[in-house]
Amino acid sequence: MATSRPLHELTLHDARDLLQTRQISSVELTRAVLERVDAVDERVKAYVTVSGEAALKQAGDADRAIGAGASGPLTGVPMMLKDNMCTRGLRTTCSSRMLEQFVPPYDAHVTERLRSAGAVLLGKGNMDEFAMGSSTENSAFFPTHNPWDLERVPGGSSGGPGAAVAAGEAVYALGSDTGGSIRQPASLCGVVGLKPTYGLVSRYGLVAFGSSLDQIGPLTKDVTDSALVLNAIAGHDPKDSTSARYAPPDYTKALASGIKGLRIGVPKEYLVEGIQEEVVEVMERALSKLEELGAQVDREVSLPHTRYALAVYYIIAPSEASANLARYDGVKYGYSAQDADDMWDAMEKTRQYGFGPEVKRRIMLGTYALSAGYYDxxxxxxxxxxTLIRRDFEKAFEKYDVLVAPTSPTVPFKLGDKMSDPVQMYLSDICTIPVNIAGIPSISVPAGFSFGLPIGMQIMGRPFGEEAIFRTAYAYEQATGWHNLRAPL
Amino acid sequence: MALSKEEVQHIALLARVGMTEDDLELFREQLSNILEQFQVLDGVDTSDVPPTSHTVDLTSVFREDKAAPSLSKEDVLANAPREDEGFFRVKPVLG
Known part of the structure; x- marks a missing residue:
């Protein structure tokens, strides 16, 4: 076997090369990653469900496809899906008691895409319940631990996917990002996380949270992998009426073109109060590196409405959530309270026991914000x-090709540290939320460490400007090599 | 912006989420704190600004009204908490 690394540490593109040249088989690779899950998941707790037997069967199919010459870059490579993407025949819980036993009768669009690309599904990743949270501590089952320091959170809500990729428990994963839920865990786990432009990836079969904000994207070990996975999942889907009519390019072609002359803006509003000093230092070094690579960096860009983003988000997302989560009534599927006198009583009890505290908090908040007399x-x-936040970005992108900012204001925090104060927890998303409000794409890449804890940098682009952010991220990654470090588990 | 216990009770009723007395007090306090953060928006002049409901410039999306197979009855009922002869069974609606 021609690799100096254990198989579970391979990137997707390395695994692809070894599979295509038959130096390894998919069954061999899938076994190695499942053994890694066996060895470390007791400590990391990234998986809600592991479907090892089905994965090995898919790996066997993939090996036959590769043998027959009918394979692509994803064929035979084992991955994880966040547990809010429907998988036919495999339970999809959203880390909620409400859906603990729910087995979807259909596949999400992304599941279908990955299946037809020959991907091997290892299982489903832990998350904050219904994707509401920033630490994965809101999972109704158990918290996930950060592979770089098991006493700390992996971020959230895609904490399972972030931790799994960082720990070698999956070659890559798909997460969803409503206010930072891919990028913030990517930053905290030292991996690459992409939130694509709203509408680029179909939301069909993604359990809805904030429908005007939700977007699916990859968590990967490097930027090349991110482009490969996006290639497989992007594109119009008639089953999602907000899916954009846009023909995506081959994103891997954008990677190697360099950033000489690229105009990079640094919004100063992202570097103010509450940001840890080590994050600011890492950002400063990253900006110097980007300048060294030939980019023009302007540190004095202003997005004046940034300070309103958190309030805007915590009105819009819960409002949409309160409507979306009205479907959990205990009648058609999901948890159902049986000790009730009538239909209304059953519904109230079902939702009382089926939802955890953060989900209830957001439903209540959204219900209030939409109720008569308060809507306006x-x-x-x-x-x-x-609209004003969107216009800030539109104006900035007239002058700059990409914008660069910290992904998270802090390094990973300790489990339990922010659980008693929702407002403090909400502040974890302060750097990531504006992107969802504006619907633009953004990628978080590893940019350094502080006392062994990863720090990420995000690169934001114009709507459908994924190529520019990939190009910037790739140039930075290749010049620094942070992505080559693996968590010491 | 402090909510009263009665207001929290009313929101819980609208949202159909059952609550204990302790829940009501906890949510009263926490929701009041969160609503306070929203006051920052009061100072923004939005008199000539149209609302953004979502960021893709799409209006209504139409498709041809063509019949196609949907999920089988077995699939649809497979997750039903209570099923009766091919129907979802619910608790009494009228007392």
Whole structure:
């Protein structure tokens, strides 16, 4: 076997090369990653469900496809899906008691895409319940631990996918990002996380949270892998009416073109109060590196409405959530309270026991913001300020090709540290939320460490400007090599 | 912006989420704190600003009204908490 690394540490593109040249088989690779899961997941807790037997069967199919010359870059490579993407015949829990026993009768669009690309599904990743949270501590089952320091959180809500990729428990994973839920865990786990442009990847079969904000994207070990996975999942889907009519390019072609002359803006509003000093230092070094690589970096860009983003988000996302989660009534599927006198009583008890505290908090908040007499003051006002935040970005992108900022204001925090104060937890997403409000793409890449804890940098682009952010991320990654470090488990 | 216990009770009723007395007090406090953060928006002049409901410039999306197979009855009912002769069974609606 021609690799100096254990198989579970391989990137997707390395695995692809070894599979295509028959130096390894998919069954061999899948076994190695499943053994890694056996060895470390007791400590990391990245998986809600492991489907080892089905994975090995898919790996066998993949080996036959490779043998027959009918394979692509994803064929035979084992991966994880966050547990809010529907998988036919395999339970999809959203890390909620409400869906603990739910077995979807259909595949999400991304599941279908990956299956037809020959991907091997290892299992489903832990998350904050219904994707609401920033630490994965809101999982109704158990928290996930950060592979770089098991006493710390992996971020959230895609903490299972972030931790699994960092720990070698999956070659890559898909997460979902409503306010930072791919990028923030990527930053905290030292991996690459991409939130594509709203509408680029179909949301069909993604359990809905904030429908105007949700977007699926990859968590990977490097930027090349991110482009490969996006190639497989992007594109129009008639089953999602918000899916964009846009023909995506081959994203891997954008990678190697360099960033000489690229205009990079640094919004100064992202580097103010509450940001840890080590994050600012890492950012400063990263900006110097980008300049060294030939980019023009302007550190004095202003997105003046950034300070309103958190309030806008925590009105819009819960409002949409309160409507989306009305479907959990205990009638059609999911948890159902049986000790009830009538239909209303059954519904109230079902939702009382089926939902955890953060989900209830957001449903309540959204219900209030949408209720008679408050709609104009909260929801409509937030939608108007949303327009102003979008315009800030539009104006900045007239002058700059990409914008660069920290992904998370802090390094990974300790489990339990922010659980008692929702407002403190919400502040974890302060750097990532504006991107979802504006619907633009953003990628988080590893940019350094502080006392062994990863720190990420995000690169934001114009709508459908994934190529520019990939190009920037790749040039930076290749010049620094942070992505080659693996968590010492 | 402090909520009263009665207001929290009313929101819980609208949202159909059952609550204990302790829940009501905890949510009263936490939701009041969160709503306070929203006051920052009061100072933004939005008099001439249209709302953004979502960021893709799409209006209504139409498709041809063509019949196609949907999920089988077995699939649809497979997750039903209570099923009766091919129907979802619910608790009494009228007392």
């Amino acid at each position: 003051a909260y929801y409509l006002k937030a939608q108007k300020v949303r």
